[in-house]
Amino acid sequence: ALERTLSIIKPDAVAKNVIGEIYARFEKAGLKIVAAKMKQLSRKEAEGFYAVHRARPFFNALVEFMISGPVMIQVLEGDNAIARNRELMGATNPKDAAPGTIRADFADSIDANAVHGSDAAETAKTEIAYFFAATEIHGDRS
Numbered sequence: 001a002l003e004r005t006l007s008i009i010k011p012d013a014v015a016k017n018v019i020g021e022i023y024a025r026f027e028k029a030g031l032k033i034v035a036a037k038m039k040q041l042s043r044k045e046a047e048g049f050y051a052v053h054r055a056r057p058f059f060n061a062l063v064e065f066m067i068s069g070p071v072m073i074q075v076l077e078g079d080n081a082i083a084r085n086r087e088l089m090g091a092t093n094p095k096d097a098a099p100g101t102i103r104a105d106f107a108d109s110i111d112a113n114a115v116h117g118s119d120a121a122e123t124a125k126t127e128i129a130y131f132f133a134a135t136e137i138h139g140d141r142s
């Protein structure tokens with residue numbers, strides 16, 4: 001089915017100057033960038049985005065990392081976009097990420113892991129709305 005998912009290129013990958021290389025992977029996999037913005041997240045924005053992880057031991061480090069520099073945020077649209085993007089990203093911990101995945105190629109650690117991608121249809125919906133108004137999304141079903 002045609003889906004949308006939220007993708008974030010994290011501060012480590014932005015700093016490495018690989019936004020274009022990551023975008024090329026999305027495009028080659030048939031995912032279309034239908035909205036995008038570069039943003040320096042505030043602490044409140046990062047905490048709100050990751051609110052589901054608030055009780056986890058890694059929450060504070062995650063928030064600190066996510067506000068350490070600008071991120072590139074995009075909505076990807078395509079057939080099975082949520083799962084497809086997760087395949088492209090590879091496992092959360094780059095040590096476990098399959099060769100050729102974004103995290104295997106660009107990530108350094110479980111925090112500095114290059115990219116975020118929504119994990120399910122409901123979270124995709126919430127995460128997209130967290131960063132984009134409907135009028136900022138320019139997809140085939142906008």
Ligand code: CMP
Nearest residue numbers: 053058062092110111112113115116117
């Ligand atoms: P992300 O997909 O952005 O969602 C939550 C992030 O928390 C995850 O990627 C990791 O970068 C980070 N994180 C740090 N430690 C862990 C952990 N033990 N399990 C899951 N995520 C972790």
